[in-house]
Amino acid sequence: MAIESPDNRPKRVLFFATCLVDQFFPEVGEATVHLLEKADIEVIFPEGLTCCGLPHFNNGFRGEARKTLETQLHLLEGDIPIIAPSGSCGWMLKCVLPTLFPDDPWAREKAAQIAGRVIELSQFLCQIEMREFGSTLPGKTVYHDSCHLLRGLGENQTPRQCLDHVAENREELPNSDRCCGFGGSFCVKFPEVSCAMLEDKIKSAEEVDATWLVAADAGCMLNIAGGLSRRKSKIKLLHIAQALAGPHNPGWPEGY
C-alpha cells in the first residue's frame, strides 16, 4: 500500500458522485473509489444524492436549484470531506450552495458547513499527498483545464501534479484553458458555436499527437467524447480518476 504520510488523511470521505458520473460515466466513480480505497480511506456514498443543481442554477432557475439541494442537505451533513470528481459540481457546492438560502438561517448555516468540506478530487489527492498510484500511463498525456475547476475553484496545479506521478510523458495541451464548448445548456442552445469550439479543442489535442486527453469534469467529457467519436479521432479520453487509477484497475474504460 502506497501511503507516505497517513497522518494527514481522513479515515472516511463522502463521495459526491455527481449525476453525470452516476449515469454516463459510472467507471469514473469506480476509479475514484479505487483511488480512495487505495489510500486506505473509507468511501461513503449516500444513494439519495442526485444532482448538485448546477443545470438549474446556470439556466436562471435558482429556486429550483435551491429546492433540489435543500432535499439533499441532510445527506451531506457530517464532518468528513466531500469529494467531487468534477470541478463544476464542486464549484456549485462550494461557492454557490452557501448563497442559496439568504432567508433561511438554519439552511444557510448547514450549507456553509457543507461547502467548507467540499473538495475536488485532484485537490484532495494532493492534499493527502498521495504520490504513488501504482500505475503508469504510457504514451503522451495532455490535460484539458475544465473552466469551473480552473476559474471557479481557481485550480490549475493539482490535476497536473497528480498526472505527473503516473504519466510517462505529460505535455501541455495548447490553449488548455480554453473552454471545450460544453457549457451545459449552451451546447444545445447554440450547437454550431459549441461544436466549433469543440473542434478547436480536439484539433489542439491532435496537433500535439496526444495519446490521452485527460479532463477533470464529466461535463467536458460528455461533450468531448461525442466530438471524438464523431470525428473518429484516435485520441483517447480519460477522466483524471481513470488516468490515475490506471489500466487494468477498476474504472478503466472498456476497449482502451
Place this chain on the structure above:
Amino acid sequence: MSSPFNQRANSALVNIPLQDALQAATGKFANQRAHAFESTAAPLALRAKAREIRRKTFDEIDKHLETLFTNLQNLGVHVHSAPDADSAKRIVLEIARKHNVETVVKSKSMASEEIHLNQALEAAGITPYETDLGEWILQLANETPSHLVAPAIHKTLKQVQDLFRAKVDPNAGSDPQELTSIAREKLRTEFLRAGMGISGVNFAVAESGTLCLVTNEGNGRLVTTLPKVHVAIMGFEKVVPTLRDTLTLLSVLPRSATGQKLTSYFTMLTGPRRENEADGPDEVHLLLLDGGRSRHLGTPFQEAFHCIRCGACQNACPVFQTVGGHTYDSVYGGPIGSILSPMLRGLEVSGELPAASSLCGACMDACPVFVDIPRMLLEMREARTVKKNNALMERFSFRMLGMVMRKPFVWETGFKLGSVFSRFLNAKVAAWLPGPLGAWAQGRELPRIAKKSFRTRWREKKRRGVDSSSAANGVSQADSPDAIIEKTHHALELAHGLSHGHIDCPDGPLPEINVPDTVVRFATEFEAVANPALQPSSIDDIREYVLNMAAKWKEYPVAISDGLPVEVAGWLMEEGFDVISPSIDGDNRDAIARCGIGITGCDWAIAETGSIVLRSGPGHPRLHSLLPETHLALVPANNILPHISSLGPELESIFKQEEGHSASCVNIITGPSRSADIALTLIKGVHGPRDVFAIIVPDVLIARSQ
C-alpha cells in the same frame, strides 16, 4: 427554426475571411495582453487597485458626478444631460445649428453609436466624418463596429482596398501604408474645415473636470483641437474621482486593450482654450447620456459599469473568437456586451445574449478590473426566468427536471428507461429531432446512458462485501480533518472566473518597478516605441542634430514652440529655414499644417514608458506636436520622472489650480501616431506624426545655453 443569434453565428462560421481575421486578431490581442502586464511591478495588485477604484466610485456616484459637473461648469464647459437617445440627438443638433455647422469630425465614441448619432446628423443636413481609421472604413462600408478597440477587425485587406477604390480613390493600391495615406490626406482636409468635433470620453475626472481620451491615431487630438466647438458624449460610468485614480486606470487600460504600456496619446482636456493659448476649441460641451443606465444603479448589474471598454473580455471569449462581434447584433458585443445590451435595450430585445455564453469565465480572468461577468450573466438568466422572458417549453422542462431530481427513485427509474431508449437511437436519427437531442447530434455522437449506473454498481459492490464498512453516513468525531478543509481555497463567495484565486486590494501605494536611472530607462523605452533617443554632450551636438533633422524637410517651414531648453530657432533661421512661431491670437493651423517638422520642449517625460508630456499654454500650441509629419522634442534630463504615477502631483498642480493658471490640455505622447485597423498591419503616421524624436538635454547644457 434557429434563433436570431444562431442564424447570425452560422453565417459568421462559414465566412472564411472573417474566421481568419478573428483568429489572427483575437489571438494577437490576447497574447499581447498576457505579456503587457509583465512590465508592471505587481500586476495583480495593480488590477486589484483598479477594481477598487471602480467599486468605490459607484458607492458615491452621485457625489462624484456633482463634483464633475461643478468643475466643468467652473471651467466654462456646457453640461447637458440627456435621458434618452432622442433628447441626446436633439441637444447635439441644437449646438450644431447654433454654430451653422456643415461638417462634423468624430473620434470613436461608443455612446454616439448607441444613439445612432450619424444618421441624425445626416438627416439634418450635416455631414459627419468618422476619423478613427477603422470607424471611417466602416462608415464607407455602411457597417457597424464589431469590436471595442478594433472596430473593423472583421474586414480583410482586400475588402478595404475594394472599398477605397469604390468610394475614395479608384487607383488605391493594396499596401496598408498607402491606404492609410489616402485616409490621412482625405480626413486632414475635413479636420481643418469641420465646424464641430464630437468625441467620446475614456475617463472624466471629477476633481478637476478633465475629460480624458486614450487614442493611438491622433484623431482624438485633432477632433478636440481643430474645430471651434467640441462636444464630448459619455455615460456616467466614465467618471473617475481623482487624477491619481485616472493614472492607475491608465496603467491597465492600454495593456488590456492592445498590449501597449501606453497608447500613443493620452489626452487630458480641461475646459475650452484659455485666452492666452493658441489653439483648442472655444466652446466645449459635455453631453451625459443616460440611455437606460441609471435604472441599474444599486442592482446586481451595477458592476457592469465598472467596465473601462478595453475589449479584453472579447479577445478572451471563445464564443466571441468563434463568431465575432456582429453576431451579438448590438453596439456592445462579446461578454460585457451580453450584460450591457440587455441592460440598455431590455431583456425583450437582447434576452438571448446572456445565454450565448458557456460561462467559462475567461472574460473575468482577462478583465483588468475583474468585472464579474459570469455572475451577471447568471443574474440576467435568472431575471429572464423571473420575467418569463424565456420559452414556455424551457420553463416547463426545467421545472419537471427539478421535480424528478428531488425524487431519487423517479430519477433512477427515468435514467433506466432512458438507457433502454438510447440503445435504439443513433446520432444520425437524432440529428433530425427538434430540441436538445437534435442540437447535440449536429456535431457529436450521442452520449450513452450507462447500462449500469454508478449507484447500481455501488450496491453490487457492497453486496459482494468488498467494501469494508456498511456505515450509512460518515458522521464521525474521530477523523475530523480540519486541516484539509481549511486548506481548500477561497471559501464562501460566488467568485467565478479567476484562474488565480481571490485578489485583495493592497493597502498603501502600489509597488513600482525599479528605475535606477531615469535617463537610461527613458532612452531605452523611447527607442522601443519611437526612435533612438539622441544624447548630446555639447551645444554643438544639439545644433547638429536639429539641423540634420530639419534638412530632411528642407522645402517646408519648421514649427517651433517657445521656451525650449536650448534656443534652436536662431540656428534654423541662419540656415535659411522658414520658422513658424506660435501665434498669439488664435491658431495658425494652416501654416503649421504645411510644416514638415514641429519642435517642442517637454514639460515632463516618463522613464518607464518612454513618454513625452506636453501641457498647452502660451507659446505652447497643441498642434506643433500633432500636425507636422515629424515631431522633435527637446527633453531636459531633469524633467524625466520614473513612473506614470509620478505625474500625479504634477497634474494636480496644473488642473486643480485656481482659474487663470491652468492649462486646457495635457498630452502624454508615447511614440508616433499609429493604427492597426487595416488587416492588423501596424502603420505609423495615421493622423499625427509618423516619426517622433527626442533629444535628451543634460542640465549643464541648459544652464550654458541660457
